[in-house]
Amino acid sequence: MTPSNDVFESLEQELAWQRELYMDLHRNPELSMAEHRTAGIIEQKLSGFGYQVQRIGGTGVVGVLENGAGATVLARADTDALPVSEATGLEYASRVTVEAPGSGTTGVMHACGHDMHVASLLGAAKLLADRRDAWSGTYVALFQPGEETAEGAQAMVDDGLAAKVPHPDVALAQHVMPAEAGMIGTTAGPILSAGDSLRIIVYGRGAHGSMPHTAVDSVVLAASIVMRLQTVVSRETQPGEFAVVTVGASNAGTKSNIIPDRAELLLNLRTYSPAVRRRVIASIKRIVQGECAAAGSPREPDFEFYDQFPLTSNDADATERVTAALAEHFGPEQVYVADPATASEDFSRIPAAFGVPYTYWTVGSVPAETYRKAVENGTVAEDIPANHSPFFAPAIDPTLSVATRTQAVAALAYLGQ
Numbered sequence: 376m377t378p379s380n381d382v383f384e385s386l387e388q389e390l391a392w393q394r395e396l397y398m399d400l401h402r403n404p405e406l407s408m409a410e411h412r413t414a415g416i417i418e419q420k421l422s423g424f425g426y427q428v429q430r431i432g433g434t435g436v437v438g439v440l441e442n443g444a445g446a447t448v449l450a451r452a453d454t455d456a457l458p459v460s461e462a463t464g465l466e467y468a469s470r471v472t473v474e475a476p477g478s479g480t481t482g483v484m485h486a487c488g489h490d491m492h493v494a495s496l497l498g499a500a501k502l503l504a505d506r507r508d509a510w511s512g513t514y515v516a517l518f519q520p521g522e523e524t525a526e527g528a529q530a531m532v533d534d535g536l537a538a539k540v541p542h543p544d545v546a547l548a549q550h551v552m553p554a555e556a557g558m559i560g561t562t563a564g565p566i567l568s569a570g571d572s573l574r575i576i577v578y579g580r581g582a583h584g585s586m587p588h589t590a591v592d593s594v595v596l597a598a599s600i601v602m603r604l605q606t607v608v609s610r611e612t613q614p615g616e617f618a619v620v621t622v623g624a625s626n627a628g629t630k631s632n633i634i635p636d637r638a639e640l641l642l643n644l645r646t647y648s649p650a651v652r653r654r655v656i657a658s659i660k661r662i663v664q665g666e667c668a669a670a671g672s673p674r675e676p677d678f679e680f681y682d683q684f685p686l687t688s689n690d691a692d693a694t695e696r697v698t699a700a701l702a703e704h705f706g707p708e709q710v711y712v713a714d715p716a717t718a719s720e721d722f723s724r725i726p727a728a729f730g731v732p733y734t735y736w737t738v739g740s741v742p743a744e745t746y747r748k749a750v751e752n753g754t755v756a757e758d759i760p761a762n763h764s765p766f767f768a769p770a771i772d773p774t775l776s777v778a779t780r781t782q783a784v785a786a787l788a789y790l791g792q
């Protein structure tokens with residue numbers, strides 16, 4: 376038996392407390408940047424395992440385990456939940472609610488599986504702490520708050536992350552997905568898109584609805600912008616290049632007989648290439664400014680970016696090294712090349728703060744039989760609840776075991792003897 380396999384001897388035993396912990400976190404979800412209970416539990420666990428623990432960025436927690444000479448590996452899990460009212464009917468379903476300003480009471484749910492990320496990274500941290508004879512180097516287990524709002528990684532970086540923890544050689548992260556449980560997806564290059572939200576205000580001249588000749592109609596202006604924006608991807612982006620431009624909200628006016636003096640458009644952009652992103656943004660600005668000029672708008676439009684997620688693009692060498700280790704541990708049939716997803720993440724801000732390579736992979740969480748049946752019937756989109764759905768319910772077994780092993784195996788690819 377190789378030393379790296381030795382590390383997993385006690386896995387079954389660890390999984391007992393990990394399952395309990397997972398269900399406890401699932402029952403007690405906390406919204407982005409308010410993960411106080413969760414952070415407390417993580418601190419307590421890591422300290423118990425023998426890690427040096429510190430709080431970074433409010434509810435961020437980092438545990439460091441120094442174990443002699445060798446590489447330093449940083450592994451990250453995100454910890455926050457979503458304002459979603461759980462509808463899974465699970466015995467351990469969340470009944471937590473919060474008062475959301477303006478929109479009344481809403482449920483809170485771990486609808487993105489971050490509870491699984493926490494339970495599995497803590498499991499890997501324990502396995503490595505218990506078998507220090509099987510590896511050498513430094514292991515940094517990082518628990519990041521506020522992924523869903525793209526705030527948490529930046530909060531940790533702004534709080535001095537790079538100066539407070541040992542400089543890693545590589546950073547690792549994973550995400551549970553609505554794919555077949557046990558299957559692990561890796562890929563070099565882009566795996567998640569850059570995401571930008573953009574608020575645009577265009578200005579008209581308000582008037583009575585019966586006197587359009589005295590107005591610059593901001594509703595008509597916004598409508599022509601929405602139509603023209605459809606050409607950014609269809610006519611200006613090279614076929615085969617990836618870009619999404621969605622107008623998710625268009626707000627103007629209050630009453631049928633008032634022509635409003637302004638309109639607001641909320642856009643969501645997704646891209647894999649910085650060059651494409653720059654071009655898409657330039658095209659949007661050109662179109663909006665051009666339509667405003669054509670309408671006789673009395674004032675330049677306003678552009679405000681918010682909720683911005685960086686591109687997640689995996690380092691080729693790190694991905695190759697981790698993929699080889701995963702294929703050796705799980706068998707090559709359990710590891711496949713993942714297609715890039717259109718979702719976004721803020722994880723890459725952490726390796727960026729250190730200037731180090733990273734790799735990010737996916738772990739399936741749907742019972743194999745259920746998933747295969749849906750694939751056979753061509754009903755994956757309807758039958759398999761995806762992340763952020765109120766029905767999202769990863770199968771604890773084998774997902775927790777696989778996600779624990781992936782973190783430990785990937786770390787040992789750098790730390791193993």
Ligand code: ZN
Nearest residue numbers: 487523762763
């Ligand atoms: Zn999410």
Ligand code: ZN
Nearest residue numbers: 487488489550
């Ligand atoms: Zn997520």
